[in-house]
Amino acid sequence: MFPPTPGPMDRPPLQHPPPTPNPNQKIRDKILVTVRVRPLSSREIAQNDTSAWECVDDRSIIHRPPASMLPERSPHHHPKSYVFDHVFGPDSVTLQVYERGAKDVALSALSGINATIFAYGQTSSGKTYTMRGITENAVRDMYAFMEKHSERDFVIKISAIEIYNEVVRDLLNTDASSGPLRLLDDPERGTRIEKLVEDVVRDSQHLQKILSVIEAQRQVGETQLNETSSRSHQIIRLTVESFPKDVGDGTLVKSLIASLNLVDLAGSERVSQTQAEGTRLKEGCHINRSLLTLTTIIRKLSQGRVKTGHLPYRDSKLTRILQNSLGGNARTAIICTMSPAQAHVEQSRNTLFFATQAKEVTNTAQVNMVVSDKDMVKLLQKEVARLEAELKVPTAANIGSDYLELRTLLRDRDAEIERLRAEVKQLHYQKDLAQSQLEELRKRYAEEREGQHVNMDSPASPDTDMVICTGSTSDVEVTPKQRSPSKSRQSTMRQSSATSMMLIQEIRKLEQMQDALGEDANRALQALQKEVECLRLAQADMNHGAASTIAKLQDEIKTLKTTDGKEEGIITSSSCRFQDMGNVNSCDADTTIATLEEKLQCVQKSIDNMVLSSNCLAENTYVDNVKSMDCKRSSSPRPICRSLEYENDENSPPIDENLCTPSQRHLQLSSKQNTCDLSSKENTAHKRNNSVDIKKMQSMFKTAAEENIRSIRAYVMELKEKVAKLQYQKQLLVCQVLELESNAACAEEEEDDDDFDDTEPEYIEDEEADTVRMDNEEAPSAIVPTTPSVGQSIVDWKLLFQKERMQIAQLWDLCQVSIIHRSQFYLAFKGDPADQVYMEVELRRLAWLQEHFDAASSGNVHEREEEGETTTLEASMRAIKKERETLAKRMRTNLNEDEREEIYHKWGVYTGGKQRKMQVAYKVWTDPHDEVHIQDSAELVAKVMGFWNPDKEASKEMFELAFAPPSSKKPWLQVGWNNILNNFNALNI
Ligand SMILES: Nc1ncnc2c1ncn2[C@@H]1O[C@H](COP(=O)(O)OP(=O)(O)OP(=O)(O)O)[C@@H](O)[C@H]1O
The missing domain is CATH 3.40.850.10 (Kinesin motor domain)
Known part of the structure; x- marks a missing residue:
């Protein structure tokens, strides 16, 4: 076998660079x-x-x-000079x-x-x-x-x-x-x-x-x-x-x-x-x-x-x-x-x-280096031991720092929940207090009324009297008086009634406010509990995932041990991924800790605000209640002022003057007059302060609760991203182990068999393959996707995502993948960091599919046939043809005339032509290099087939469920992620 130019590594990367030469040295010249x-x-x-x-x-x-x-007209000819490294x-x-x-x-x-x-x-x-x-x-x-x-x-x-x-x-x-x-x-x-x-x-x-x-x-x-x-x-x-x-x-x-x-x-x-x-x-x-x-x-x-x-x-x-x-x-x-x-x-x-x-x-x-599997096994064992140690004794310097942070955060959340509970309790207490005050007031009023009836000499003047009905929307009813007391008594009664009514209103306001605040607090509490639940799940996932990966790595190493010392692989010096990952982890952990500290401070502030607000509220409410009681007893003008404040309060129910009895109107008027008469400068200031304080406190309380929930949500999002990144790292590890395993198997095969004719299914004869493929820089990355570092910025990920998406589109085209699958996939994954896993798996799946098709075209299909799989490029092409026919049919049933006309126009189909729907169906998904075309194709297929609503996010879960092995019946529905996913699933990833 003619050796290829030593090239991309076929072994898991080194954790530590070999002494010589420098493994990171890339000579760009x-x-x-x-x-x-x-x-x-x-x-x-x-x-x-x-x-x-x-x-x-x-x-x-x-x-x-x-x-x-030389041309006659240019005697002063200035020839062009060509410059090179040497002539x-x-x-x-x-x-x-x-x-x-x-x-x-x-x-x-x-x-x-x-x-x-x-x-x-x-x-x-x-x-x-x-x-x-x-x-x-x-x-x-x-x-x-x-x-x-x-x-x-x-x-x-x-x-x-x-x-x-x-x-x-x-x-x-x-x-x-x-x-x-x-x-x-x-x-x-x-x-x-x-x-x-x-x-x-x-x-x-x-x-x-x-x-x-x-x-x-x-x-x-x-x-x-x-x-x-x-x-x-x-x-x-x-x-x-x-x-x-x-x-x-x-x-x-x-x-x-x-x-x-x-x-x-x-x-x-x-x-x-x-x-x-x-x-x-x-x-x-x-x-x-x-x-x-x-x-x-x-x-x-x-x-x-x-x-x-x-x-x-x-x-x-x-x-x-x-x-x-x-x-x-x-x-x-x-x-x-x-x-x-x-x-x-x-x-x-x-x-x-x-x-x-x-x-x-x-x-x-x-520099191309050869590393023995024996050494690599040792290296992997060390890596496993390191990971295990990290899991057992989490420290701030390793991956366990995430675990610690989670625990601390959980503790903080628990404490916060306790605090909120205490506050709710306090609010309930205040509500009860207000209620008992109300009861007391009612009792006193009833007693007073009884006394008034006993002392009454003559029938009533044309004035009115008030009756308090508890539990109804109109607690204060004004009824015609049967008998009129003396003038002074009448005035005392009126004043007393007005005072009572105002006090009742005030207490009702307080009750409403307390209810509202209690609800807010309860809502915040519930949100917090949910978030805490999420955090617990994330933590459990992380522990479980890491433990499974380590277990799997150990298994793989055991398997590899059987090939101990037999195989050798060439690696390039390009990377040292394990180490890189370690470094990135610790770097990442540093920045994360800093970010978390900031976030926690922010959360703490919110909590402080909340506690402060609720304390102030409790204090002011209590003071107001007490003052109202005092005012009532001493007939001080303060309660009237407070009542008027509430009347002017936007939140208090408006009183419709037309619905009021004359006596009510009189009451309001006299109250207002009283306010004008009695309000001193100091009193006005105090009233205003009180009013502002309560509103302010209300909004502070709300803001604090909202801010709190927001910050927790942001944190949980960050944690989810971290978990996704960790999962991605684990997958890389798994992929590397799988690659190592498969290389070891190939090497074993090579060793066992001298005749290359019947072996080496991985090398594909490509005489007829005049198809467009990824080239030098792109081909390997299409098959072995580029590995982004954990600390990769969002911008880097976006660029990588764009690149991978185009690679996937081109491989879809090469492998004649179902256009429905393409559309679903394209619309579902838009560059969220969590999409990375799906993109990687899709790339690998497509690389596998392409290899499979190439092997089939060169006659090396025995393996697949033994497994009962008969996927061929021709079958996929037939399936796509069917899909296009279905698409054309559905355009008739699922779209109206206007929508169809618009599509003909957009896709350049002559509106007076024949078989226009079919023409459109055969135009979609034909140019894998044009992003706009791809986007339009995906949207059209999705719309016509009815699995996409532009206002809704496409579901990604379907890709986990739908990746069954391809079958000859409906290959477009079954897209074969199973090989890869089975591996991942087996590893709990
Ligand atoms: N630098 C040189 N000094 C002296 N003679 C030379 C030199 N370069 C080439 N020659 C002579 O020129 C002739 C053609 O050279 P050569 O066969 O190497 O050309 P070539 O580019 O390989 O041609 P082809 O593509 O047809 O094979 C030979 O006779 C060779 O000896």
């Missing part, structure tokens, strides 16, 4: 681009051709045609080219960094000539380096391929019947070439011998420009693995591994220029296909379209194999060769144009 101009060839000289290029200095070159060829003139020797344009890059492979050196240029420009020299020098220096570094053991393997007419041929396999080689997609490691011979190099002489075999095997042919023109792209791959001789304790890195690709491309000229026909013409077309793809990718990369645009790596064999070297995990050097001849100026310009773009491309190389 631009492609090193140099230009080499060869001397005029004997053929060119014979044709009286002249040199048209001048190397101005060692970095720039300009076109300097003979004076006779080598016709006199330069290959050693110079190697030293300045390739050596550094080539020797990177010895330090575990992938490297690629290309020669690009038209036919006969000196590519093969230059690459031969570069290879010789590189091999010599590599051996010199190895001799110098005796502290390490080096193993070099060599393989070589030729891509001729888009067919890959093994240059080290002399068996003529071996046939073309297939390219396989490894989701973790990129493209592999199946069954390619890889020889272990014994020493430098052995290597030289192998190189000459490769040379002899290469396809050459005569063109108009070169008698021995290389008609193919040739790639020699040297894979270097180095092991430290002394492996110290705690060193996780077992070895460093990297590849050096030495690439001699076929000529970049246009077919017409070589006057090719027949075989040469066909060759030219294929060569151009690979080179065209190469130049397209370079152009796009140079324009910085790594993240946004589609990069067509998969359009040619050459770019698929060299994907890592073009904007990926490798250091790359390109040597552009050109002829100086005037006859080739146009081609030379093209070469320089390509070189100019290439120098803008940036790669991100990493």
Whole structure:
């Protein structure tokens, strides 16, 4: 098996960085681009051709045609200067080219960094000539380096391929019947070439011998420009693995591994220029296909379209194999060769144009390290032990700080509930007090009335008398008097009655107010109790989830132990996720503690306000009651003033003058007059203060209660988010363990079976797959989603969410996923942090589905068929067709004429045309790259199928329930999250 360029990690990440090299080191550097101009060839000289290029200095070159060829009108011709990392003139020797344009890059492979050196240029420009020299020098220096570094053991393997007419041929396999080689997609490691011979190099002489075999095997042919023109792209791959001789304790890195690709491309000229026909013409077309793809990718990369645009790596064999070297995990050097001849100026310009773009491309190389599973198991065990310790003894410095915070908060909430209970009790007490005062007042009034009746001499004047009816809405009734007392007695009675009535009203107000306040307090109490319940649940979830994860990790480690020491995996130095998570946790905990402290202070303030308000209220109410009683006894004007205050109070029921008896009106009037007469400056101030205080207190109490509930809610939201984040972390851990497990299983399979034909279902032949896929930067992330750190900001999450959503949309399209599912999913997940889990699972599910379809198309479907699953891309396409037909039918039944017309207009369907509904149905969900189109499609499908109301949030729960395994009957209803979810469910996540 041809080894892929060592690449993305296929092992769980390290918790601690290995001692050397720095695992976080990512080398971001631009492609090193140099230009080499060869001397005029004997053929060119014979044709009286002249040199048209001048190397101005060692970095720039300009076109300097003979004076006779300059246009007449521009005697002061200012030629364009092309600048590169280095320009080598016709006199330069290959050693110079190697030293300045390739050596550094080539020797990177010895330090575990992938490297690629290309020669690009038209036919006969000196590519093969230059690459031969570069290879010789590189091999010599590599051996010199190895001799110098005796502290390490080096193993070099060599393989070589030729891509001729888009067919890959093994240059080290002399068996003529071996046939073309297939390219396989490894989701973790990129493209592999199946069954390619890889020889272990014994020493430098052995290597030289192998190189000459490769040379002899290469396809050459005569063109108009070169008698021995290389008609193919040739790639020699040297894979270097180095092991430290002394492996110290705690060193996780077992070895460093990297590849050096030495690439001699076929000529970049246009077919017409070589006057090719027949075989040469066909060759030219294929060569151009690979080179065209190469130049397209370079152009796009140079324009910085790594993240946004589609990069067509998969359009040619050459770019698929060299994907890592073009904007990926490798250091790359390109040597552009050109002829100086005037006859080739146009081609030379093209070469320089390509070189100019290439120098803008940036790669991100990493050190590729191999870690043994044995060490990884140890590492995981440590991690489990650490997590267990944290669970048992939570401290503020670890994940248990959340647990502590929760407990503290629960305690605070309990205390708060107690306080509120006490307040409610106090209010009830005051209410009872007011009631008993009322009773007392009624009693006194009754007694007084009895006394008045006994002392009455004569019948009543035309005035009225009052009767108090308890429990009714009109406690004070005015009835015609039967007998009139003397004038003075009448006046005393009137005054006494008015006073009593006012007091009664006042007490009623107090009662109402107390009731209202009691309700508020009860409501606040209930809200608090609910929130506390939520907090308890969150805490329980957290404990339960963490414990389950640890249990599961232990299980996985046990399983892994069985493969102990057998497998090895390559990891890159890109991350150290466990550690990162730990760091982030503690950072997160710090900020969280600070935020929580603030929040708690805020809650405390609210509680203080509340207590203060209720205390003030209790005090003032009590004082007012007592004062009212005193006033009544001493006939002081104060009660009348208080009564009038309530009359003026917005909250007190208005008295309709028209409904009043004359006596009532008189009473109101006389009260008002009395107020005017009796109110002193001091009294007025006091009244106003009292009035304001009570209103203020009421609103303070309300505000405090509301603020309190708000802050608790905010806190609970924050906690929920935290729980979601923790769950996400746990899932990552689980995924890593699952990946480790699956890699271990694959490695075991590989070891057990020498014949690659029947094994390796994970590598997918992709001859026919001309579908659009994620590329370099995007492809791995589509399959293994990017891992956001826990401390990732909302903005980061939003960006990641957008990216993942587009990736999902594109994978939906590739896998022909149900348009109903797409619409439901798209509308349900809008970027809430808690959506992260769903997005991850959907991405993984789709990656799995895509692999499954690819495997099916290449004939590797036996596994699935054994399981009784017959999902194929064709079945999914048929299902979508049915869905579209249903959609068209439902448009007739579920939409009215106007709505349909609007849709035709929006979707560009000619309103006078036929089968308009069907036309619309076939327009939705057709462009996975256009966000507006996706949004419109989702809304249309949802509306027509009747599962979405724009005013309501779409339910996310359905995605947990609906992910049953896909079946041949209704694949669009069953979308197969089960594999992943089962794993997660088993782990209580
Ligand atoms: N820098 C140089 N100095 C001297 N001779 C050179 C130089 N470069 C190339 N040549 C000669 O030019 C001829 C063509 O070179 P070469 O075969 O390397 O071209 P090429 O670009 O590989 O062509 P093709 O694409 O057709 O394979 C050869 O005879 C080679 O020896």
